[in-house]
Amino acid sequence: MQQPPGFVDPLHPTYVCKLRKSLYGLKQAPRAWFDKLFQALHSLGFTQSSSDAFLFVLNGPQLVIVLVYVDDILVTGPYPHLCQHFIQQLGAQFPVKDLGLLHYLLGLEVHRSSQGIFLHQTKYLLDLLKKTNMEGAKPCCTPLGSKKLDHSGHFLSNPTEYRSIVGGLQYLTWTRPDLAFVVNQICQFMHAPREQHLQAAKRVLRFLKGSISHGVWFTKGSVHLSAYSDADWAGCTIDRRSTTGYCVFLGSNLISWSAKKQSTVARSSTEAEYRSLAHTAAEITWVCKILKDLHYHFSTFPTLWCDNISTISLASNPVFHARTKHVEIDYHYIKELVLAQLLKVKFICSEDQLADLHTKSLSKTRFNYLCSKLPIGLISDPPSRLRGCIRENDKSSKSATVNNFVTVN
Template identity: 70%
Template sequence: MSQLLTRYFMQQPLGFTDSNLPNHVCKLNKSLYGLKQAPRAWFDKLFQALKSIGFTQSCSDASLFVIKDPVLVIVLVYVDDILISGPDPTVCQQFIQKLGSLFPVKDLGHLHYFLGLEVQRSSKGLFLHQSKYLLDLLQKTKMDGAKPCCTPLGTTKLDHSGIPLSNPTEYRSLVGALQYLTWTRPDISFAVNQVCQFMHTPTDLHLQAAKRILRFLKGTSDHGLWFQKSSLNLSAFSDADWAGCLFDRRSTSGFCVYLGTNLISWSAKKQPTVARSSTEAEYRFLAAVELTWICKVFQDFGFPLSSKPTIWCDNISAISLASNPVFHARTKHVEIDYHYIRELVLANLLQVRNVCTEDQIADIHTKSLTKNRFLLLQSKLSLGTPTSSKLSLRGCKDEDAKS
C-alpha cells in the first residue's frame, strides 16, 4: 500500500487496547483494507506500477490500461481483481511475472469467473452467463420451485395501486439483485427498469412483478451472451416510448449496440425530462454518446474502425433532424446539448438510418411486449445456451479473477 498523504487515526481495536494508554488512538502509517481510502490508495500504487512498466491509462475508462509495444496487452482493473488479455500469451505471462516482482499476485489461469460472471470457452466462441448467481438468488428468494413464464413483464403497466409492503427491504434487495443480472441478460433490462421505479413505496403488485421476472429467469437459467468472431462494424438500434409513463409522461429510451453480430452494450432508461413530441424523445437519446465512447476505446486498443458507425432509428423526423442543420420552429426548444448527434453526422463520423418498426430491436428495452413479439426480439440479442449442457458453477472467492 502507498503512504497516505493525509493523516488518519483509528480507535484501538477490541482485544488489543493498550492498558497503559486506553484513551489513545492509533495513527495509520499506511491504508488498511476496509477503509474508504484503501481502494484509492491501492489504485494509485498500482497505477504507478503499471506506468513504470510502460502502460498508458485509457482516456475513456480510468480502469483500463494498454501497452502496444512490442505487442498489445490489455489490463482491466477492479480494485484488486485484474483481467489481462492480449494476442500473445507469452507476452501476457511476462507481464504477470513483472507484476509479481512488485506485488504478491496469484495467476488463476484462463478467465472462468469474475465478479459473479462466468465465462466458458468453446470452438463457437465465448459464452458469458450468471447461472450460479441466478440459482443462488432463486434459492434465497424461495423461488427455485416456481413455475416458469414466457415473458419477464406483463402487458399491463405498473402503477401505484396495491397494498403497500410492511417491510420493503425484501423488495429493494430483490430488485438490486436483478439489476446485477442485466449484465448478461439484456432481455430483462426493461422489466428491471420498471420495478426499479417503485423502490420508495413498493406494493404487493410490484413485488409480484419482480417475482415474475424471477419466474422468467427460472425457465431460462442457462441463457447467457455469446461472443463470436465477427466483423468490426459498429451499429446501434435506438428507440423511445414517447410519454410512456402514466404519472409524469416521461419517455423511456433504449438502445442495443452491436459489434458485427455481437451485442456489446444496451440500455433501458427513463428520460430525465418530458419530451414534447415523439421526434424529440427519439432524437434526444440516440445512442451517439455510447458509440463515440466505444470508438475511443477501440482507438486506445489501436484498432480504429474501418467504417463509420450506423444508428438505426424508426422515426423519420428524428433522422431528418440529425442531418438537417436548419432549426425548425417545432424543434427550436431542444437544447443545444442534444444537437451533439448532428455535429457527428455532419462531420461524417457516423450515420443515422431508418429501420421499420417491426425490425426495431430496441423495442425490447422501451415497452412491454406480447409473447410472440418478445421472443422474436429476444432471439436477436446474441442470447443463447452453452454448447455443453454442463454449466460451470464456480463461486470460490479467491477465484474471482486472473491476477
C-alpha cells in the same frame, strides 16, 4: 478520533496515531491500493485509458490489455507469451496468484467453444432463486405483463424483500439484455413498493426460472460498429416521460444495451426519439474511444438505426427548425456528429427495431422474435447472426483471446 484503549499517552491525551501505511477496511485504503497499482503498471509501460479508469493498455506495437477490479486483474491480448511475461513482472512487485484461463469473475461465468465465448450467470441466478424461495416457481414466457405498473394497491409490510430482489436482478442485466426494460420499470418503485410491484419482481424470477442457463455469445467476425435507437413516447402513465432504449453491436456481438427513462417530458414523439438518438450517439462515441485505446481504428463510420423518419431528418438537416426550439442544446450533439461525418443515421422499419425490446412491454410473439435477433441463448445454441437486421462487413479481424485471470493477495 481517539487513542486506542490501553495505548493512551497520559502526556498527550489529544494525540492520535499516525498510519505509516494504509490499513484494510479504511476509507482511504482502496484509493491507496489503486495508486500503488497504478504506479506499478505505469512503470511497466502501461497507459491508463481516458474513457475507463480501470483499463490499462501496454504501449507499443504489441497489445496487452489489463482490466482491474480492486485486487482482481484480468489480463488479455493476442500474444500469450507477452501476457505471461507481464504476470511475471507483476509477481515481482506483488504476491500474485495466477488462476489461469478466465472461468469465473464477479459472478460472470465464461465458457469457450469453437463458436466463440459464452458469458452467463447461472450460478448467481440459482443462488438468487434459492434466496427468494422461487426455486419451485412455475416458469412464464415473458418477464413483464401487459398491465403497466402504477402507484395503486397496498404498501408492502416488508419493503426490504422487494429491494433485495430488485438489487439482485440489476446485476443479472450484465448478461441478460432481455431484462433491461423490466428491471428499469421495477427499479422506479424502490422508495415505496406495493404488492403489484412485488408480484412483477417475482414474475421476472419466474421468467428466469425457465431460462436459467441463458447468456450472451461473443464470436469472431466483422468489426463494423452499429446501434439501434428507440423511444417509447410518454410511455410512463405516472409522469408521461418517455423511455430510451438502445443496443450497440460490434459486428454480430451485442456489447452495450440500455433502458432508461428520460429526465424530462418530451412534447412529441420526434423529440423523444431525438433524445434517444443523442444518448445512443454518446454511447457509440464512448465505445469508439475505448476501441481507440485498444489500438483499433474503424475503416467505416458507425451506423445508427432509427425507425422515425422525422428524427432522422432533424439529425441530418443543419437548419434549426422553429419547432425544435424547446429541445435542450445538448441533445443536438447527434447533429454535430452527423454533420462532421463521424456517424451515419439510417432508417429501419419498426418491425426490425431491436431496441424496441428495451422500451415497452411486448407480447410473447414479439418478445421471442426480438430475442432471436440478439446473440442470447444457451451454450449449446449457435449464436445469432442478426438475420434481416444489419449487413455484416465481409472484412474480419483478429479478436483478442482471454488469457489469464490474476488475483493479488
